[in-house]
Amino acid sequence: MRAPDFWRADGMSPRLLSPLGALYGAVAARRLRRDARRAALPTIVIGGLTAGGDGKTPVAIALAQMLAANGDTPALLTRGYARGAGVSCESFAVDPAIHGVEAAGDEALLLARHALTIVGPDRAASAERARALGATVLILDDGFHSRRLSADLSLLVVDAGYGAGNGRCLPAGPLRAPLEAQFAAADAIVLIGRDAAGLAVTAGCGKPIFQARVNPDRQIAENLKGARVVAFGGIGRPGKFFQTLKETGADIVVARNFPDHHRFSGADIASLAALRERYGARLITTEKDAMRLRGTALPFGVLPIRLVFEQADEPWTTLAEALERARLRVS
Incomplete structure (x- = not known):
């Protein structure tokens, strides 16, 4: 939404x-x-x-x-918000090499890049699964x-x-x-x-x-300085991402908002690709959005952030x- x-x-x-x-x-x-x-x-x-x-x-x-x-050894527990319909309710450890956004959800895929991540609606069952895996x-x-x-x-x-x-x-x-x-x-x-x-x-x-x-990733932020970019994001407050991107010195020629957890359609991807060509700009998005764009042919870059x-x-x-x-x- x-x-x-x-x-x-x-x-x-x-x-x-x-x-x-x-x-x-x-x-x-x-x-x-x-x-x-x-x-x-x-x-x-x-x-x-x-x-x-x-x-x-x-x-x-x-x-x-x-x-x-x-x-x-921390374990991150999440219900896997915005997973696909009809997925299993059994708790499982997320493997980004195996699981996609339909099975795990975008946030779980992002979390799993940093620590053991367990998805499931039953938090007690997820806690037991995490303990069994060494958390x-x-x-x-x-x-x-x-x-x-x-x-x-x-x-x-x-x-x-x-x-x-x-x-x-x-x-x-x-x-x-x-x-x-x-x-x-x-x-x-x-x-x-x-x-x-x-x-x-x-x-x-x-x-x-x-x-x-x-803080944005220092090396990527440096590479974006002065670059023409089409920024887009489907997160809770994409304006925060756009501001961070602007602070790197990037020239944002277009900023596109999408709803949080938005599933990018073929039309969305075609529209973003057309903006890239029209403005001769780089497509830049968030790490969470990148989880939902895995496997697409869209050429985009990511600006990682760290708290x-x-x-x-x-x-x-x-x-x-x-x-x-x-x-x-x-x-």
């Missing part, structure tokens, strides 16, 4: 939808308070403040890399609001450029639950960027805030303490 513009500011549409938003928010807040079963491994759960685009996936990858660098810690990149597994550490991701949008819950606004309920359920906040919207939303939340930023914590020792200290408590619990 593509987020409606009225989610950014209050107005007639949000006010008309506010009763539905209040109902949705009440149900979501109650779900955040419910108990969940514990896995046999330490469990880190990541959530996004709003309905897509906050940056959960880069945070999950950064934590997996941090854990691996310190001797752990020592679990990371759920979409389990904060569903509460299928209890967390030893819950992180809530906030995109500083977007904040809480108009501050209302779905469908009147972008929030997946009321602000207060989400902050209460989180152990810490990951704030990506330093824009005023995010700083205002998190001020006074009463939780530790880990400041982070997104960096500004003070890496702060999240690592919190993470290490949570792991120690969890291992005492399961020992």
Whole structure:
């Protein structure tokens, strides 16, 4: 889906939808308070403040890399959103050489490039599969609001450029639950960027805030400097990608938005190829979009990004303490 513009500011549409938003928010807040079963491994759960685009996936990858660098074997657990219809409900480890977007989903394919990744709607079964495959810690990149597994550490991701949008819950606004309920359920906040919207939303939340930023791949960014590009993306907030691309010094002659998790049709591919020829430009997209374009004849490039914590020792200290408590619990 593509987020409606009225989610950014209050107005007639949000006010008309506010009763539905209040109902949705009440149900979501109650779900955040419910108990969940514990896995046999330490469990880190990541959530996004709003309905897509906050940056959960880069945070999950950064934590997996941090854990691996310190001797752990992390497993990333995901339900495999936007998989094809009729796929198996049994949990499985993603192998990008075997599985495609129909079987695993685009996010799972991207995650599997960085760590063991298990796809399945049953989080408990996925946790057991991960343990059997040698994992020592679990990371759920979409389990904060569903509460299928209890967390030893819950992180809530906030995109500083977007904040809480108009501050209302779905469908009147972008929030997946009321602000207060989400902050209460989180152990810490990951704030990506330093824009005023995010700083205002998190001020006074009463939780530790880990400041982070997104950096593009340095070598690829250098190669894009001055290049004419047709930028396109089917992610939660493609404008963020376009801005990052612009900051490399690339000359964006056309920017094409697609809905999140968009499956590119033959017509889409032909249209993008025609834009490339018309402007004599390079096609550049995101890593997640590239997962959905595998196997096509479209000549495109990718600008990878990496999440960096500004003070890496702060999240690592919190993470290490949570792991120690969890291992005492399961020992």
